[in-house]
Amino acid sequence: MAAQDLVGQRIKAIRRQRGLSQAQLAHPELSDSYVSLIESGKRTPTPAVLELLAQKLDCSLTYLVNGVTAEQMEDLEVGLSFARMALENGEVAEARRRYAELLADGNLLGLASLRVEARYGYALASEACGEVAEAISMLEELGGSETEAMTQERKIAVALALCRCHRERGDFSAAVQVGEHALETMARSGWSDALIELGATLLSVYLARGDMLRAGHFAAELIAAAEALGTPRASVASCWNAAYVAEQAGRAEEAIALIERALAIQSETGEPRNLARLRQAHANLVLRLRPEDLEKSRDLLLRAQREMEAAATSTFDRAQGALARAWAAIVLHQPEQAMEYAQSAIDLVRGASGSLETQGALLLSQARLLLHQDDEAAAELDSVSHRLETTPATRKAAEDWMTIAELRRRIGDDRQSVAAYQRALACAGL
Structure with missing residues (x-):
């Protein structure tokens, strides 16, 4: 049902509760025929008219527009704030529970923007808890029924998360389809930081499925786009994933240089979660590409572990860190410790x-x-x-x-x- 239909229904219901006719509600500022059109959903009232009708009906404008009282709206916003805070602090199970409670609240039905935030947050929390299928289901719903209620930035974020989740499940075809379609439809007017990050996720999928030719060309395209934008966020995303392309192509020193460039930028401007993930990526590359620096690699991995434990990193990030530490322990002939790390990752x-x-x-x-x-x-x-x-x-x-x-x-x-x-x-x- 359209928003204007819901507004019209609420005006009609409150008018009847107040014992008013359409003519009485309209007089003297409006015509009764105009009120009739609003109530039937055939006209969308202007903000000024809505404010006037709220005064005449002795109800809050918030309720007339959204179907909730100001107090209920405040409760929902506070609930979203707590859920968001839990997710940012790495309390992913708590965040998922809070988002689920919000989505079960009937007052959220008429609040498109808050509903989108709750569903997106629930998807991210589900992914972080390892419930990837649940996350994919929610993200696909968002990309379908909620498209009109989303900003361009949110659409990109949903596509990125969906591409990443398909990759984590090993469904590379679905991941590529999501990423390429999103870039085709949303990058027509030029690149942005968010689109570069989406592109970097798509690049990781090309690598995962072994499409080195496409990965090489696309990595160069992303780096050029990031340089044109000139923003730290775009530079980190493009260099980070281009490093993996260089690694797979056998260009070890180029890979190390790219990841260290990304790490330097992130250290100056980035937030703790991405810094922890990037620190781990750097440690992993050093471990794989510079076997002569094994002790340094282990120290880097342990530092990355401490940073990940302090930041809101995902289950997959922590598992990848444990796997890297397991491999380092094997190389150092510490099999008991390697088993402990590998089992924790599993x-x-x-x-x-x-x-x-x-x-x-x-x-x-x-x-x-x-x-x-x-x-x-x-x-x-x-x-x-x-x-x-x-x-x-x-x-x-x-x-x-x-x-x-x-x-x-x-x-x-x-x-x-x-x-x-x-x-x-x-x-x-x-």
């Missing part, structure tokens, strides 16, 4: 991110091999192999099968090692 994302669960299980297998627990390592590999058999044939899947093949070989299971190598080749299209 527990954080269980059922929400197959990709991160797979990485955790592979690290557990490697740690168990270091402890000469071959049977337990083989069981972990069986579980991972079963999961990979139902996932898309991407470059990442090929890398995972290669890891499985090498671990099977170390266990002495040559038959399954060969089968895993064949799976890897098939995923790579060979």
